[in-house]
Amino acid sequence: MNMIGLCLVATMTLSAGAVLASERSVSLSQDPLIIRLNKDEFRIAFGINGDRCGERGCSGIIRYRVIWKTADGMTRSETKHVSYVVSPLASRTIAVDRQYFDTAEGQHRTDIVKVSIDEITCRDGVGERAPSIEHL
Numbered sequence: 001m002n003m004i005g006l007c008l009v010a011t012m013t014l015s016a017g018a019v020l021a022s023e024r025s026v027s028l029s030q031d032p033l034i035i036r037l038n039k040d041e042f043r044i045a046f047g048i049n050g051d052r053c054g055e056r057g058c059s060g061i062i063r064y065r066v067i068w069k070t071a072d073g074m075t076r077s078e079t080k081h082v083s084y085v086v087s088p089l090a091s092r093t094i095a096v097d098r099q100y101f102d103t104a105e106g107q108h109r110t111d112i113v114k115v116s117i118d119e120i121t122c123r124d125g126v127g128e129r130a131p132s133i134e135h136l
Contacts, residue, residue, distance in 0.1 A: 026050045026058065026086065026122050032115045039109040040102035046095045050086030053124075057088035060121040067113040068101040076101070079118065 029047035036042055046062055063081045070076075084095035101110045 025052050026060065026084075026120065028117065028120075029092065032064065032117075034112050034115060040100050042099050042101065042112060044080075044082075044097045044099060044112075044115060046082065046084070046097075048084055048086060048093050048095060049091065050093060051091035053086045053088075053091075053122075055088055056125040057086050057090075058122050058124055059083065059085045060123055061119075062095060062117065063119040065114075065116050065118055066099070066101065067115075069111050069113055070102070071108045071110070075113065 027049045029049050033045040033047075034042060035045065044064070044066070046064075050058055061081050061083050063079065065077060065079050067075060067077045078101070080097060080099060082095045082097035084093055086093045101112070102108055
């Protein structure tokens with residue numbers, strides 16, 4: 001999971017394990033970092049290597065799945081997404097998503113069990129609009 005190659009035009013899923021080559025691509029520098037802020041509030045940070053983005057930089061969206069559990073043992077899964085931009089002057093960036101996971105609006109402590117990456121899109125240039133991800 002440390003080096004997930006992703007293409008400008010094509011995308012991949014981790015379950016398929018297929019990696020398509022491209023001149024423009026990004027990779028995660030490490031597994032997502034989960035930061036607890038409160039009983040049910042989290043920040044999920046993604047380190048992004050963009051050294052192959054080129055002179056114009058790049059941008060895209062990370063679609064990820066979070067499995068979380070409530071204090072009473074109920075487990076849930078949600079698909080989330082966060083956008084990122086790699087500046088033309090930098091080879092790395094971070095994307096941080098703010099999330100709340102609870103069934104009773106902050107009344108219970110929840111725990112994140114797992115965060116997995118479903119898809120990362122990569123588009124040449126930072127001034128262009130990031131591609132959208134259709135929800136199934």
